[in-house]
Amino acid sequence: MAILRNINELTREELIAALLASQAASAGKLTPKVSAKGAVSLYGFGKWPVTLYASQWEKLFAATDQIKSFIEANQALLTVKAKAEA
Secondary structure (H helix, E strand, C coil), X not given: CCCCCCHHHCXXXXXXXXXXXXXXXXXXXXEEEECCCCCEEEECCCCCCEEECHXXXXXXXXXXXXXXXXHHHCXXXXXCCCCCCC
């Protein structure tokens, strides 16, 4: 939509198109936000965000090598989620 209009003036089809365009633009894109309780919520992995406090994220980042090694060692046991088709 090139021209912004009042949402009440949009047709059902225009609203659906705008929603689909918004979802397509954000698909696969990780978006951090500050939660109501002051934690960091990371959107873009799936239906729900991954939410941790800053100290928990720091602890996770410090364990990155350990997590990567674990994934490599257990690759045969792990399931890989296929990307959603757009």
